[in-house]
Amino acid sequence: MTTTCEIPATSVDRLVSSQFVRLLVMVFGSGLSMYLLTSVVPLYLAAHGSGGVGAGASTAAMMFSAVAVELVVPRMLARWGYQVVLGLGLVLLGAPSLVLLASASLPLVLAVCVVRGAGLAILVVGAVALVAEITPAVRRGEALGVYGVAVGVPAVIGLPLGVYLTQVIGFGALFVLAAATSLAGLVALVGLPGRIAVEDQHVHVLGGVRRSGLLMPTLVFAAVTLGAGISVTFLPLAVAGDKQSMVAAALLLQAIAAPLARWLAGRYADRLGPARLLAPAVVLAAAGAGSLVSCRVRPRS
Template sequence: MTSACDSLPAPVAPTAERLVTGRFGQLLLMVFGSGLSMYLLTSVVPLYLAAHGSGGVGAGLSTGAMMLSAVAAELAVPKLLARIGYRATLGLGLVLLGAPALVLLTTSALPLVLAVCVVRGAGLAILVVGAVALVAELTPAHRRGEGLGVYGLAVGLPAVLGLPLGVYLIEVIGYGGLFVLAAVASLAGLVTLPAIPGRVTDVEEQHVNVLGGLRGSGLLMPTFVFAAVTVAAGISVTFLPLAVAGDNHSLVAAALLVQAATAPAARWIAGRYGDRVGPARLLAPALVLAALGAAALVFVGSPIAILAGSALFGTGFGAAQNLTLATMYDRVPRSRYNQVSALWNLAYDGGWGIGAIAFGAVVAGTGYPLAFALTATVVALAIVPAIRATR
């Protein structure tokens, strides 16, 4: 005879909440392709301009034009998301980032190249703001740091491949082949759009004023701290190929590979540990690593210093990416996720662009070692507010 207890169902072990869902996976594929489109040309366009007589000033302007265009566009992306939703907004970004690369097949004139950079910058802004906000929507709050770390891997892998590969492929398929490859990498992301949600948060609840309500929000410190780190990031990627003596493309490619590989790994690890101890507590150590890495580039004639500096900076930069963004999301309600995404990307692209333009102007009078030393000082100064925020 079977007892009542025997008829009860066996207890079911709790299952872990799935982090990478189908929609999240499709978003990661889109992010990978668009990131590859960006990074293939990040160091190549400055070399392309320098090879056609535009020099270091033209190289700095190309990076600056793209990033400052992204800054301007990022102010409008939250409103665009509220009006037409994630799917249409991200599709527009893919087209603006990919299609203009084909124009470079026809010209090397500085004004036209800068115009291409401006349009691509707007596409980049749409993609990064929309994608980062959607990641926060699609991941559970208690695993947000890890979710942002997974997103960081999807963003970082194109940098690992694209930064060194772009420089290497100049000798293999030429500039024209690279421009076509960059266009295809972004436009291929259009096939993922059916899986992207139209809207997640109600339009009425979305905070679309990027610069509104910042006083007392706790967002300004991580924004300015991250901007200081991205100044150095834009400088290293744009000017390291020009600073290394001779045509030592293999050393430059190796350094860019090291920096690009360490950044996403550090971004993921920082996300996992940040979920446990709080992201703000890890921010100052990340900045110390970034400052040491930037300072190592003072010894621009030493391959060991360049490679070690790239590893240190990549680690600190990657960790700072996750920690600043997670800190900002922790300090606002869900209705302000779009604002946080736009503000953080403003710091990213604004620091990257301003750093490239300023460095291009300074290096002509100081030389590379002193200019790199000034860059490291900017990063080191950001350690102070990070420590104060922890206390």
């Protein structure tokens, strides 16, 4: 009679580890830094005379910078490792917020947005890649769902709180707070992996998109992200000043829905396959964006 010694699945496929917790803490701090200023920088520009053009330019500068830098992050990870690259991302996202204390000049603010966009790109790509490295493959979808919650909770807090705090502590103190929340994440890097071998096909991002069937999901993600960026940028400017509480409530509801949807998508993607979730997600995103067209708001003077 022979017995087979089996390792319990919980010990092999355990989702939450100390490294994963550290990563989530870092993601939370950097996300809070980003979302505190997402709707505030357009308000800051509008308050100093740059209007809707400056507001749109600030968001566009950050997003275009993020997209451009994302293409080179895999090479950075392969060369310098996760700790160095993620640390750089935290500094680039947080420290430039302090520069906004000096001036509301549109060129200066746009330069800050470009640098912060580079930091955002590093953190997004690096953190997602690290999630895949430090969590079990059989639970990777769920792990990414948990990561999505850690990214989304700062939006729940930061989007409405940033708009509210401009009336309470002012722009300057808020810029300092945004810098501090990102830079504090440097402490969480201790204990995370250093350099991990990155396969060649993951380094060549553009080639990977063309050859691996990622082009259409990438275009879908870009379209949905564009719609979300427009809403959080211009909603505070489109609503009259005496209704900013309504703006904060709308941003709060959007921010709450996002992490819940990410978590559910992660769980069901492991069971049903992610492709089946794309169509209903696109329909929901289009319906939400279309509903804003019917909203009657009075432009800010």
